[in-house]
Amino acid sequence: MGTNRGDRVALAAVGLGRWGRVMAAAYRSSPVVELRTCYTRDPERRARFAADHSCAAEESYEALLARDDIDGVVLTVPNDQHAPMIEAAAAAGKHVYVEKPVAVAPADIRRIAEAVRSSGIVFACGHSARRLAGVREMRRRLEAGELGQPSLVEAIFSNERGLELKDGDWRGDPAQCPGGPLTQLGIHQIDNLNYLFGVPRRVMGIGRRGAVAVQNTMVVAALLEFDGVAGYLGADWLTPGAFTIDLYGSKARLRYDLDFSWWSNSADTDAHTSLREVAIATDSADPDGRVLAERAVPLAPRDHLREEIEEFALATRGEATVEVNLDVAIANVAVVLSVARAIDERRQVEVAEVLAELGA
């Protein structure tokens, strides 16, 4: 593993598209990490990135992995490149942070799992939504018993991206993007639900195509059966953006609402969210006499993207534990694939069935 300049963990950014730049902006000012070098195929783009971030740039991924002063790579590359690039990183002893979903092809998932496990590298998958202040507060209240016994949870993520898909877009290909918005949007909420209630046992779903030029699912409505609560997941690519979580407990219910257009500005995302609690304010033996009260729950802002990179960096030194590790990342994909299968085959699917196929 690399030698660090000072105390900071040395990272390399790989894949310098929109998301790679968003991530770098989120962690560049972190005292925990140093963005030391970068790589993408386009020489002009990597030169610009290197200039913007005062880092080096490599002429190949192999050259980057050959550097002995790099601790880990931050991979923001197309999904079908995850498996070979993680294998190469693992072979070079570099720790890996990779964007969600870890992979959607079962063969890719098995390759990644083998590479990570046999090499012993630290592996983190980018599922930052669970680090939003409101999502953390939901779980804190749940665990503290402040909601009473939970019974139902509903999570929705939608945007209008499917309305403009062109023929040939990878998002329109069921193999690359199973369930359409389920893989791209729903997986964020699947991880949030995993964070709150674990992996569901059984799922079912409805999918719709919608009038666009591609053959993929554009709308998903799914039921997720967790231990102890019933769950609903909506993922819709044909409507203006929505990102909400409703959690119903015996003492109170919570509604979380996020303006996703602030997602990439991770230091400001929490400022564009709200968490509201509804509880019985005036109780009465007569149900008609009961009065509900709604109030805003104050949230201390965090930085969801920076936090996950910092956790990853610290974990490379044994100073933190990765929350969304390989098992969690694979479980999230297993839920995606289970719902996609439930829709295709018009039946209820046990998530264990898919997990077994993924070797998990």
Added chain:
Amino acid sequence: MGTNRGDRVALAAVGLGRWGRVMAAAYRSSPVVELRTCYTRDPERRARFAADHSCAAEESYEALLARDDIDGVVLTVPNDQHAPMIEAAAAAGKHVYVEKPVAVAPADIRRIAEAVRSSGIVFACGHSARRLAGVREMRRRLEAGELGQPSLVEAIFSNERGLELKDGDWRGDPAQCPGGPLTQLGIHQIDNLNYLFGVPRRVMGIGRRGAVAVQNTMVVAALLEFDGVAGYLGADWLTPGAFTIDLYGSKARLRYDLDFSWWSNSADTDAHTSLREVAIATDSADPDGRVLAERAVPLAPRDHLREEIEEFALATRGEATVEVNLDVAIANVAVVLSVARAIDERRQVEVAEVLAELGA
């Protein structure tokens, strides 16, 4: 049929419990109807009701039906009495308004359908939620194309009533109350969804019991496949009240929210609701540049309970058409029974399968 005093349609209130009194309060000042007489088994209760409403009172249901100056009956009696009491009213040529659900036992539904159809009486079932100003406005916008193409709809109705169920309560009996809150709460939203999108073709569901003294389902999460949109229905008896409808269209989405504690004050219910629209306010070729705007939709208050009684009354004279007629009422119950079956048998259920069993 009866002779009317002046222009008004003469009604008799039958079953004078809490809901019978709420209904009478809603229509007593209507210029369309006259509450002429009443009946319930308890002599004291009917005397008090007669005094409160300046109407007569009958010593038996048979005596009430024998009056030739009564046009119709408003039945607010326990569900298992619907079939025999509707049969008796139909035999006496009295029109019938009955509370939802029309019946839950298939044999009762078949008896009611036979009585209504063979007698030719006007029949209306109390599903007033579709008359709420916000629900009407949702459909108006949908039909006017203001939402663009709809893709997904979600409806939730919850309250805490299940937390205090005692052993022996009829609500705890799956035969009398299939799906628990599905029959008592969910059916309101099933009718709203029917009003917006018709009868779903196929349903699936998850049910949970919760830690209460009875053996019935306390939480239901269901998927409803409509022609053209995917639907979700949540009905939860273990949490503070919620009544919301989210409708997602390609141009805009709508969120309707009702404080159900104002339900019984039907002239004021709409004042305790909100309808909010979210649409893209600033468009951009770059998805990250798009800005959403949320705004309140103004709603002109209506009176959901009074309106349905007035419609029923006018329909007895051929001056209106009953919106929630026998077919609609039976279709709503068919959806309830389909979801309950989907939960029990852990499979997807075609609503046509249940409709056929109900003879519909």
